Amino acid sequence: MAFTGSVDPKAYRALWRWHFYAGLIVAPFLLILAVTGSIYLFNDEIDDALYPAQRFVAVHATQVPPSRMIDAALKAYPGAATRIDLPGASNRSATVFVTPDRGEAL
Structure with a gap:
């Protein structure tokens, strides 16, 4: 995305750099939440597959x-x-x- 406006280009790049690093730090936690949430969502189906006799x-x-x-x-x-x-x-x-x-x- 091209820079347009009256904001200092160095500040703009620094802001996006911090945004990138924050995303790298937060992404693993979001991935863990997504995986464990999916497991919890399909809990009954997983139990049906693992314990059909019960x-x-x-x-x-x-x-x-x-x-x-x-x-x-x-x-x-x-x-x-x-x-x-x-x-x-x-x-x-x-x-x-x-x-x-x-x-x-x-």
Whole structure:
């Protein structure tokens, strides 16, 4: 870009030089943020690929009501189930979050 205007050309070049160095310093941090943000964005898809046996179940004609899923989770982990995520689709498994010692919220 050609210089036009009444600004001192040396000051203009110095400003752009500082801008360039600032970009070199900040760029690695932005790259790290972009990569880790992408990993977090696709967290469910990555978990589906890494743990398909825990994330998917066989599809059946009928699905049990949520109350039976909650009862089964509480029976498997009495007094320790702190959160139960019910499946959004018929081929998904329910997730139970527990603490093994006191059953406190995770």
